[in-house]
Amino acid sequence: MSEPPFAVGVFDSGVGGLTVLKQLMVQIPSVSTVYLGDTARVPYGTKSADTVIRYAIACARLLIERGVQLLVVACNTASAFALDHLKKTLSIPVIGVIEPGARAAVSATQNGIIGIIGTAGTIRSGAYQDAIHAFRPSAEIISRPCPLFVPLAEEGWIDGEIPRAIAKTYLDDFKDAGVDTLVLGCTHYPLLKSVIESVMGKTVALIDSAEAVTQVVSEILTDRLPVRKRDAARHRYLVTDAPDSFREISERFLGHAIDEVDWVDVA
Amino acid sequence: MSEPPFAVGVFDSGVGGLTVLKQLMVQIPSVSTVYLGDTARVPYGTKSADTVIRYAIACARLLIERGVQLLVVACNTASAFALDHLKKTLSIPVIGVIEPGARAAVSATQNGIIGIIGTAGTIRSGAYQDAIHAFRPSAEIISRPCPLFVPLAEEGWIDGEIPRAIAKTYLDDFKDAGVDTLVLGCTHYPLLKSVIESVMGKTVALIDSAEAVTQVVSEILTDRLPVRKRDAARHRYLVTDAPDSFREISERFLGHAIDEVDWVDVA
Numbered sequence: 001m002s003e004p005p006f007a008v009g010v011f012d013s014g015v016g017g018l019t020v021l022k023q024l025m026v027q028i029p030s031v032s033t034v035y036l037g038d039t040a041r042v043p044y045g046t047k048s049a050d051t052v053i054r055y056a057i058a059c060a061r062l063l064i065e066r067g068v069q070l071l072v073v074a075c076n077t078a079s080a081f082a083l084d085h086l087k088k089t090l091s092i093p094v095i096g097v098i099e100p101g102a103r104a105a106v107s108a109t110q111n112g113i114i115g116i117i118g119t120a121g122t123i124r125s126g127a128y129q130d131a132i133h134a135f136r137p138s139a140e141i142i143s144r145p146c147p148l149f150v151p152l153a154e155e156g157w158i159d160g161e162i163p164r165a166i167a168k169t170y171l172d173d174f175k176d177a178g179v180d181t182l183v184l185g186c187t188h189y190p191l192l193k194s195v196i197e198s199v200m201g202k203t204v205a206l207i208d209s210a211e212a213v214t215q216v217v218s219e220i221l222t223d224r225l226p227v228r229k230r231d232a233a234r235h236r237y238l239v240t241d242a243p244d245s246f247r248e249i250s251e252r253f254l255g256h257a258i259d260e261v262d263w264v265d266v267a
Numbered sequence: 268m269s270e271p272p273f274a275v276g277v278f279d280s281g282v283g284g285l286t287v288l289k290q291l292m293v294q295i296p297s298v299s300t301v302y303l304g305d306t307a308r309v310p311y312g313t314k315s316a317d318t319v320i321r322y323a324i325a326c327a328r329l330l331i332e333r334g335v336q337l338l339v340v341a342c343n344t345a346s347a348f349a350l351d352h353l354k355k356t357l358s359i360p361v362i363g364v365i366e367p368g369a370r371a372a373v374s375a376t377q378n379g380i381i382g383i384i385g386t387a388g389t390i391r392s393g394a395y396q397d398a399i400h401a402f403r404p405s406a407e408i409i410s411r412p413c414p415l416f417v418p419l420a421e422e423g424w425i426d427g428e429i430p431r432a433i434a435k436t437y438l439d440d441f442k443d444a445g446v447d448t449l450v451l452g453c454t455h456y457p458l459l460k461s462v463i464e465s466v467m468g469k470t471v472a473l474i475d476s477a478e479a480v481t482q483v484v485s486e487i488l489t490d491r492l493p494v495r496k497r498d499a500a501r502h503r504y505l506v507t508d509a510p511d512s513f514r515e516i517s518e519r520f521l522g523h524a525i526d527e528v529d530w531v532d533v534a
Contacts, residue, residue, distance in 0.1 A: 039313070039314075040308075040314060040318050041307075041308060042313070043310075046306070046309070046509065046512065047306075047307060047508050047509060048508050048509045051307050051508050051509075120512075147418045147421065147422055148415065148418045148419070148422065148424075150418075151414045151415050151417075151418055152415070154414065155414055155415065157415075161432060162429070162432050162433055162436065165428060165429050165432065166429055169424075169429065241314050241315050241318050242313065242314060242315045242318075245313065245387075
């Protein structure tokens with residue numbers, strides 16, 4: 001009897017985690033995935049730790065019921081607040097975006113001055129700050145939330161004058177502080193990479209946690225994934241609300257259309 | 268035995284409804300209020316009708332348990348999707364923001380060309396469009412969602428170049444269409460009134476549904492409110508998540524600080 005296909009579960013509060021899913025599909029094309037966007041309760045970034053933990057547990061359980069054997073928490077806020085709890089309570093490997101992003105930032109920096117941008121919840125949690133200091137205690141860190149970046153990405157306003165003016169307002173302090181590495185601590189932000197780069201300058205390393213987390217998943221899966229063709233991989237999409245809006249907006253994040261998005265209840 | 272004090276319940280998905288509460292406090296200073304911000308599940312504007320109805324029922328029940336005798340649904344999305352259901356199932360008067368706003372728009376327009384801006388959910392629902400057409404079938408209506416206005420208001424970026432550029436992008440089509448009346452169909456938008464006015468010009472009437480709904484409440488209460496001093500009025504604030512953030516941001520909406528915000532569970 002053949003082993004059931006290995007599936008990675010990816011969850012996020014909404015569409016943002018699709019930037020992580022996209023990286024996974026590109027870098028590990030043979031893996032099957034189940035994506036869960038908790039669109040009924042998006043955004044997590046403004047919510048309290050207790051609430052986010054409760055939601056994250058419900059999402060993780062649903063994905064495990066659907067047969068995933070490895071869980072990627074592709075939401076910075078959920079990673080910041082709920083990862084320890086998930087690791088303790090679940091029997092499958094759980095990978096968040098914070099630690100891989102922090103490790104990549106520490107590898108990238110030359111001058112030890114690192115900037116972090118993310119949702120209000122992620123920044124307030126101090127999770128990136130702690131993770132970076134765990135790898136390099138001497139790192140100098142500055143951080144701030146950038147709440148307008150998420151709706152900019154979702155509107156598709158990713159270049160031109162408006163996103164540039166907003167990015168300048170948010171990022172000028174980072175430039176003045178001399179950061180040489182900036183962590184894009186929210187899964188929406190990679191869509192704004194070029195405008196962020198145009199403000200920060202090309203010498204500043206932008207850390208995309210989607211890339212960093214995929215590297216970790218890839219390492220874990222090296223020995224476990226059967227060798228098989230890309231077209232053997234299956235990708236499922238689940239949301240807790242408004243599948244049609246999700247399908248519409250997902251193309252912007254994923255670069256291709258999704259055929260089917262299923263509604264699920266995790267209340 | 269004296270009658271228990273009359274209290275108006277006001278609910279919104281978050282802080283936006285405070286623009287309605289503020290109007291109530293100014294125009295009917297003798298009335299006590301209980302405000303409920305469903306901050307655990309904000310925003311409603313991106314969620315489906317079924318989900319918003321479920322949330323609205325839970326919020327309304329909680330406020331009735333707290334003794335309110337009249338309910339203001341100070342959220343355009345909840346008014347659009349859930350008002351009929353609430354009116355049918357609750358035994359107290361329920362007032363939404365859509366109908367008063369629509370009536371005010373029809374009174375204000377000279378040329379019959381009316382613009383509506385709001386969240387994606389409110390615009391998609393067609394509720395303002397229907398309400399305006401019920402009052403004036405010949406009205407010409409154009410509408411669009413303006414998702415960046417909410418984070419702009421919450422960030423406090425309410426004047427200067429960035430909000431102006433964003434407002435221009437959203438509103439130029441309305442100017443070109445010759446609207447003489449624009450409905451601010453989201454309770455956050457009154458904070459951006461001056462920037463919206465600077466783009467639309469002073470001859471365009473901006474309809475603030477907070478003012479319109481307060482007028483209706485005032486009419487209902489005329490005969491029911493005991494004559495008493497302003498300082499007899501009590502104001503309570505309840506939220507379903509993150510009371511501290513609510514308290515911080517509420518000052519921007521209310522114009523004064525709130526002493527106490529209580530957490531409640533309506534799950």
